[in-house]
Amino acid sequence: MRMIKKAITWGTVKSPWIIHFNAGACNGCDIEVLDALTPRYDLERVGILKQGSPRHADVLICTGAVTLQTRDRLIQIYDQMSHPKFVIAIGTCACTGGIFDDCYCVTGGIDSVIPVDVYIPGCAVRPESILRAVDTLIAGLQEKKGGEHHEA
Amino acid sequence: MNDNQIVLPIGPQHPSLDEPGSFHITLEGEKVINAVIGVGYNHRGLEKACESKNYIQNLYIIERVCGICSHAHSTAYCMAVEELAGVTVPPRAEYIRVIVAELERLHSHLLWLGVACHEIGFDTMFMYSWRDREKVLDVLAAFGGNRVNYGVNTLGGVRRDLDETILELIVKTLDTLEEEIKLFIDIAMTETTLINRLKGVGKLSREDAIHYGAVGPVARAAGIAHDMRVYEPYGAYREIPVNVITDTHADVYGRTLVRMLETQESIRIIRHCLKSIPDGDITMKVPRRIPAGEVIVRVEAPRGEDVHYLRSNGTDILDRIRVRAPTEANWHGMKHMLEGGYLADVPITIAAIDPCYSCTDRAIVVRSQENTNVMDWKQLRHMSVDYYKKQGIDFAACKL
Numbered sequence: 181m182r183m184i185k186k187a188i189t190w191g192t193v194k195s196p197w198i199i200h201f202n203a204g205a206c207n208g209c210d211i212e213v214l215d216a217l218t219p220r221y222d223l224e225r226v227g228i229l230k231q232g233s234p235r236h237a238d239v240l241i242c243t244g245a246v247t248l249q250t251r252d253r254l255i256q257i258y259d260q261m262s263h264p265k266f267v268i269a270i271g272t273c274a275c276t277g278g279i280f281d282d283c284y285c286v287t288g289g290i291d292s293v294i295p296v297d298v299y300i301p302g303c304a305v306r307p308e309s310i311l312r313a314v315d316t317l318i319a320g321l322q323e324k325k326g327g328e329h330h331e332a
Numbered sequence: 333m334n335d336n337q338i339v340l341p342i343g344p345q346h347p348s349l350d351e352p353g354s355f356h357i358t359l360e361g362e363k364v365i366n367a368v369i370g371v372g373y374n375h376r377g378l379e380k381a382c383e384s385k386n387y388i389q390n391l392y393i394i395e396r397v398c399g400i401c402s403h404a405h406s407t408a409y410c411m412a413v414e415e416l417a418g419v420t421v422p423p424r425a426e427y428i429r430v431i432v433a434e435l436e437r438l439h440s441h442l443l444w445l446g447v448a449c450h451e452i453g454f455d456t457m458f459m460y461s462w463r464d465r466e467k468v469l470d471v472l473a474a475f476g477g478n479r480v481n482y483g484v485n486t487l488g489g490v491r492r493d494l495d496e497t498i499l500e501l502i503v504k505t506l507d508t509l510e511e512e513i514k515l516f517i518d519i520a521m522t523e524t525t526l527i528n529r530l531k532g533v534g535k536l537s538r539e540d541a542i543h544y545g546a547v548g549p550v551a552r553a554a555g556i557a558h559d560m561r562v563y564e565p566y567g568a569y570r571e572i573p574v575n576v577i578t579d580t581h582a583d584v585y586g587r588t589l590v591r592m593l594e595t596q597e598s599i600r601i602i603r604h605c606l607k608s609i610p611d612g613d614i615t616m617k618v619p620r621r622i623p624a625g626e627v628i629v630r631v632e633a634p635r636g637e638d639v640h641y642l643r644s645n646g647t648d649i650l651d652r653i654r655v656r657a658p659t660e661a662n663w664h665g666m667k668h669m670l671e672g673g674y675l676a677d678v679p680i681t682i683a684a685i686d687p688c689y690s691c692t693d694r695a696i697v698v699r700s701q702e703n704t705n706v707m708d709w710k711q712l713r714h715m716s717v718d719y720y721k722k723q724g725i726d727f728a729a730c731k732l
Contacts, residue, residue: 202352203352204373206398206690207351207399210350210351218466219463220462247373247376249374279392282381285375303481304399304480304481
């Protein structure tokens with residue numbers, strides 16, 4: 181069992197696959213996530229691949245304050261992901277709700293619905309910070325601290 | 333629905349959609365028979381949030397209606413407040429607004445080209461166009477201090493002045509971009525695989541475009557010369573000649589051409605602005621309390637006509653703001669565009685209007701029932717006062 185766990189951690193550290201979900205963002209952070217995958221920053225060169233299906237992904241990248249409409253979908257997507265799974269909250273809205281906190285249609289940050297591993301504040305988050313967040317997450321995994329909370 | 337038809341639900345989370353939106357598509361074989369579009373996942377109650385903040389604070393909320401056309405929204409909001417306050421913006425500030433607006437159009441259209449090419453499997457072009465988009469973002473970041481919501485606008489003018497280094501950077505960037513965009517236009521005009529893939533997809537004829545109230549590149553690709561910069565010039569556009577780009581293809585290919593040629597036009601406008609920008613102040617003082625009144629402002633965002641309605645009541649907090657983003661107007665024709673097409677064309681047809689769900693999702697559903705009770709503002713206020721009286725709170729003494 182320990183061997184399998186080791187293998188899974190090794191695989192995740194080498195090449196974490198991500199899935200992106202917009203829980204009610206203004207598009208700014210979403211575009212920056214996509215931007216991190218394009219030539220200037222090119223996250224793919226460190227083995228990070230964007231996936232379409234939650235079942236194929238290790239890391240859930242969430243942007244935006246959670247609206248009432250997306251809340252159930254976010255939980256569903258999180259449940260569909262296989263273990264070990266990690267969540268990165270991208271942007272101030274995803275961390276705390278940001279300027280949309282206390283709106284009648286917003287439940288708050290991502291952590292009001294699902295557990296979050298890495299928080300990246302910023303409006304909008306720069307692609308460099310996204311690289312840093314992924315780096316923090318991987319470093320945390322290597323120390324076998326995955327699942328604990330880190331501040332990027 | 334007969335036995336041959338199946339309903340395919342797409343979204344709200346879907347690899348080809350960056351934002352949450354759901355589509356229920358009825359298929360007969362490969363053909364789309366019916367499409368039901370569900371938006372509203374991004375509704376954050378932004379207009380209501382604006383009613384509890386003052387005018388300056390609202391500027392930051394309005395800028396976050398959408399992360400891509402943020403400058404268009406904040407320009408419309410600033411223009412509305414300035415109109416109500418009776419403030420004239422200094423000419424230099426108006427020129428700076430136009431320069432930023434056109435830079436925004438450049439980056440938005442390059443972004444769209446990348447996303448559209450990604451939808452049809454042309455990933456090389458996606459990478460090329462996003463690589464060049466970074467250059468525009470560098471300029472915006474150098475000028476505004478942020479890559480996405482640059483916060484250049486303020487009530488009564490702009491927050492930052494163009495200095496020599498920024499001017500040099502803009503000129504240099506435009507020169508390199510012009511070459512790259514020439515290549516993109518060349519590819520769009522001559523690449524047979526691209527043309528065959530896009531021609532005849534997502535048709536919206538001139539009559540239909542008028543019927544469904546399409547705006548922006550979708551309308552212009554159907555041959556309607558509808559551009560707020562020309563139709564109803566505002567700010568510095570009153571002095572700058574703008575050529576409206578139209579096309580007669582009335583399909584996704586036409587929209588591609590319109591957007592690509594518009595980037596060239598944007599470069600020309602920015603160059604014209606840099607040459608003729610007047611000297612002087614960049615901001616005027618706007619009073620904290622805005623006189624009562626209501627105003628509608630129309631601005632040409634990268635995606636089309638952006639309408640802002642604002643009602644003030646003489647205090648430093650506004651009464652009501654309504655944002656009609658361009659995507660909202662273009663959604664109405666979407667059902668028509670999808671029906672009769674093929675399933676494989678659905679992603680590109682949706683992408684072709686350059687949908688921005690966060691812009692759209694502030695719609696109010698009006699249910700058409702016979703006993704619908706339409707109330708005006710006064711009646712609504714009386715109702716709320718009565719409601720709170722029953723709860724033991726008396727608001728009647730408060731004067732708004």
